[in-house]
Amino acid sequence: MGLLSILRRLKQSPDQEVRLLLLGLDNAGKTTLLKQLAAEDISHITPTQGFNIKSVQSDGFKLNVWDIGGQRRIRPYWKNYFENTDVLIYVIDSSDRKRFEETSMELADLLDQEDLAGVPLLIFANKQDLTTASTASELAEGLHLHTIRDRMWQVQACSALTAEGVQDGMIWVCRNISFRKKNS
Numbered sequence: 001m002g003l004l005s006i007l008r009r010l011k012q013s014p015d016q017e018v019r020l021l022l023l024g025l026d027n028a029g030k031t032t033l034l035k036q037l038a039a040e041d042i043s044h045i046t047p048t049q050g051f052n053i054k055s056v057q058s059d060g061f062k063l064n065v066w067d068i069g070g071q072r073r074i075r076p077y078w079k080n081y082f083e084n085t086d087v088l089i090y091v092i093d094s095s096d097r098k099r100f101e102e103t104s105m106e107l108a109d110l111l112d113q114e115d116l117a118g119v120p121l122l123i124f125a126n127k128q129d130l131t132t133a134s135t136a137s138e139l140a141e142g143l144h145l146h147t148i149r150d151r152m153w154q155v156q157a158c159s160a161l162t163a164e165g166v167q168d169g170m171i172w173v174c175r176n177i178s179f180r181k182k183n184s
């Protein structure tokens with residue numbers, strides 16, 4: 001059974017649609033993670049023509065997924081996908097130190113987006129099964145995550161391949177779903 005079906009039961013209100021944005025550089029592990037999350041119960045995948053954006057709908061959850069790097073051409077369209085995001089999930093390949101700077105800059109760009117202001121951020125320090133992986137705390141330090149003060153955030157070590165740590169991360173996600181829609 002997919003993790004999302006477990007998480008569905010953790011949601012505060014069954015009718016509420018939780019909108020998640022799953023982003024990261026190419027090769028970070030998003031697609032692998034998505035398979036762990038949704039398993040067989042993805043009811044609907046819509047590839048958006050020309051944009052490489054995947055919208056995955058699974059009863060009560062909506063996930064928008066795409067590679068964030070090298071997509072400057074489509075930046076004007078980001079807005080459409082950011083609106084009403086409950087939690088931002090950012091995936092990093094912890095074994096790819098050469099790209100820490102790049103992924104850090106892309107993340108900083110994201111956090112600057114007005115539509116994502118205050119949206120809770122879960123960072124998956126992925127590929128922990130590799131011996132070459134930086135630990136979650138090394139990653140946090142390398143990416144200066146402690147400078148993030150305008151939202152709730154958490155780094156979760158995981159392996160999308162073995163699923164280790166994935167559920168813990170998603171439990172954090174469920175606990176930090178923002179209710180901006182209701183409050184605003």
Ligand code: G3D
Binds near residue numbers: 031161
């Ligand atoms: P993306 O969708 O973010 O671009 P993918 O990334 O999910 O396609 O993963 C890119 C590559 O990393 C894949 O390898 C995938 O198997 C691998 N990968 C993803 N997560 C993990 C993990 O936790 N541990 C390890 N060891 N590998 C992982 P290939 O070889 O298929 O390109």
Ligand code: MG
Binds near residue numbers: 030031032
């Ligand atoms: Mg992919």
